[in-house]
Amino acid sequence: MTQPLEFDVRPIMQSGDDPxxxxxxxxxxxxxxxxxxxxxxxxxxxxxxxxxxxxxxxSDRQRADGVWEVLFTPVADAPxxxxxxxxxxxxxxxxxxxxxxxxxxxxxxxxxxxxxLEEITRLAPGEVLFALLDREPMFxxxxxxxxxxxxAGNFASSGQAYxxxxxAGAQDD
Amino acid sequence: xxxxxxSRWTLAWFGSALLALLAACGLGLLGVAGPGAWxxxxxxxLVHVFALGWLCQVMMGALVQFVPVLAARPxxxxxxxxxxxxxxxxxxxxxxxxxxxxxxxxxxQPLFLAAPAAIGLGFAMVxxxxxxxxxxxxxxxxxxxxxxLLALLAxxxxxxxxxxMVLTLSGRDPAVDLSQALPLHMLLGxxxxxxxxxxxxxxxLFAMFLIAPDQGGRLRGAVFxxxxxxxxVLLAAFLMVLAGRPAExxxxxxxxxxxxxxxxxxxxxxxxxxxxxxxxxEVNMLWSRAALAFLGFAMALSVPGWLLGGxxxxxxxxxxxxxxxxxxxxxxxxxxxxFLTWIQVFAPRIGRQPVPMVQKLIDAKAATLCLALWSAGTxxxxLALLAAxPAGFRxxxxxxSLAALGIVxxxxxxxxxxxxxxxxxxxxxxxxxxxxxxxR
Numbered sequence: 071m072t073q074p075l076e077f078d079v080r081p082i083m084q085s086g087d088d089p090x091x092x093x094x095x096x097x098x099x100x101x102x103x104x105x106x107x108x109x110x111x112x113x114x115x116x117x118x119x120x121x122x123x124x125x126x127x128x129s130d131r132q133r134a135d136g137v138w139e140v141l142f143t144p145v146a147d148a149p150x151x152x153x154x155x156x157x158x159x160x161x162x163x164x165x166x167x168x169x170x171x172x173x174x175x176x177x178x179x180x181x182x183x184x185x186x187l188e189e190i191t192r193l194a195p196g197e198v199l200f201a202l203l204d205r206e207p208m209f210x211x212x213x214x215x216x217x218x219x220x221x222a223g224n225f226a227s228s229g230q231a232y233x234x235x236x237x238a239g240a241q242d243d
Numbered sequence: 244x245x246x247x248x249x250s251r252w253t254l255a256w257f258g259s260a261l262l263a264l265l266a267a268c269g270l271g272l273l274g275v276a277g278p279g280a281w282x283x284x285x286x287x288x289l290v291h292v293f294a295l296g297w298l299c300q301v302m303m304g305a306l307v308q309f310v311p312v313l314a315a316r317p318x319x320x321x322x323x324x325x326x327x328x329x330x331x332x333x334x335x336x337x338x339x340x341x342x343x344x345x346x347x348x349x350x351x352q353p354l355f356l357a358a359p360a361a362i363g364l365g366f367a368m369v370x371x372x373x374x375x376x377x378x379x380x381x382x383x384x385x386x387x388x389x390x391x392l393l394a395l396l397a398x399x400x401x402x403x404x405x406x407x408m409v410l411t412l413s414g415r416d417p418a419v420d421l422s423q424a425l426p427l428h429m430l431l432g433x434x435x436x437x438x439x440x441x442x443x444x445x446x447x448l449f450a451m452f453l454i455a456p457d458q459g460g461r462l463r464g465a466v467f468x469x470x471x472x473x474x475x476v477l478l479a480a481f482l483m484v485l486a487g488r489p490a491e492x493x494x495x496x497x498x499x500x501x502x503x504x505x506x507x508x509x510x511x512x513x514x515x516x517x518x519x520x521x522x523x524x525e526v527n528m529l530w531s532r533a534a535l536a537f538l539g540f541a542m543a544l545s546v547p548g549w550l551l552g553g554x555x556x557x558x559x560x561x562x563x564x565x566x567x568x569x570x571x572x573x574x575x576x577x578x579x580x581x582f583l584t585w586i587q588v589f590a591p592r593i594g595r596q597p598v599p600m601v602q603k604l605i606d607a608k609a610a611t612l613c614l615a616l617w618s619a620g621t622x623x624x625x626l627a628l629l630a631a632x633p634a635g636f637r638x639x640x641x642x643x644s645l646a647a648l649g650i651v652x653x654x655x656x657x658x659x660x661x662x663x664x665x666x667x668x669x670x671x672x673x674x675x676x677x678x679x680x681x682x683r
Contacts, residue, residue, distance in 0.1 A: 213590050
């Protein structure tokens, strides 16, 4: 895969300019599938939403020297880079904490799906539930999408549990 | 995107396969083939209605439905599902009729020659869907995914060997030595394509239905290695036959690999069974054990089958096709059709109104009775073949026909939600077969 394009905003900010235009120009210059590695003196929160809307997921870390390093990855390549299952909402990192946690391990399909759909129906729009499952709930995803709920999920590093966040949509038709 | 993980034509594949199963049982009951009478046109027609019409089609339908689950991504090229079903069904009918050329019906020669082309086109479309869905760096790390891809490779060998034999039987070039090609064709079909695909899918299904940890580990890697070696040896052996060289040595090596492969697979399934969290498994899993027992039985019969041939070989092939592959498929089919029907009808209702448990869609007692009858019929068939008794084989075919009719009746009842109380049954009912998903 193509190496990420590295873009350091610190020189621009030191000169007193707004780096936004330069960042967007860098994004436009990316080749298809290429990621962008951004170096900034602070965690560039406002940028996350902008980039999410342009189809990028992100992962960030603060280096020992205090510099923030953010990797924006095109969502089509997200399973490898950001570790989320295909179809996950890229902006799940901004969701509020889950108001409800369900341990659905040890249940035979479709029971986990029933529990999640029953629970999400009770939540207010925007509220989030977290569920732990034995496997990826393939048949749940189309149902969530159809009802206007968003989700993001992936396997735990052990591969033995699936972690799922679901955010209740505006209305459950 | 609603329904992106469900293939619309899954039930059509199953329906077409079940029709072929009923046809094959009926032909057996009529005495079209039996002990010692498998190499004539009638016998070959029956075998192919069963192996191609029933087993290959049900396996292809199951793969189109389940590879997205194996790879955790949507099916690639889903638009090929219906054309693949149509051409492979047409090809199967053409081949079965074409075999009657060997009974002196020369007018059917064009059908006989066209059949491999249609079947090959259908196989290629299924292989494209399955292969494109499974081929990703993440999926290929899984031994069960690689096993299904290996099954597709064996399918290519199965088709090629079959097509060459059709050419030979119709007196055209290039001719192959049938006595060498036939065992390889059967091994590629039964041991390569059907069994490896069944292995790959069964890991996921068994872990799910038994609520057992689904972890590959070294044992599954070893099963894959043995399977890869088997397919490589079978393909190499067939290439030797094509080159006009003797292949008995390679065929013997392949037959020696089969017990290793089966014992490794059974050891891993035993591990999954022991680590299950579901104390009382449901009917589909209980009767899958009968299928696994027939797998062991077929393996035991394969040794005298190769050395002595005749009734031993017939019984070994019967135990594999009717005992192992069909019992496994029929047992899981009841559960899978119940599950898909439940998803189709009740998933949109969850959280809005009470929904019945998925188990209530199935009459476990009726399914148990049918599967017991099927297993008894298989055992009777094996014994009749060993004893070279046509009357015994007709009796076995009667038991199998009854069992198959019973399963089909149960599947129709599941689709019609017949086992639910009237107030739990929403109107309108889903269509029996076409298409799986309705717009809503």
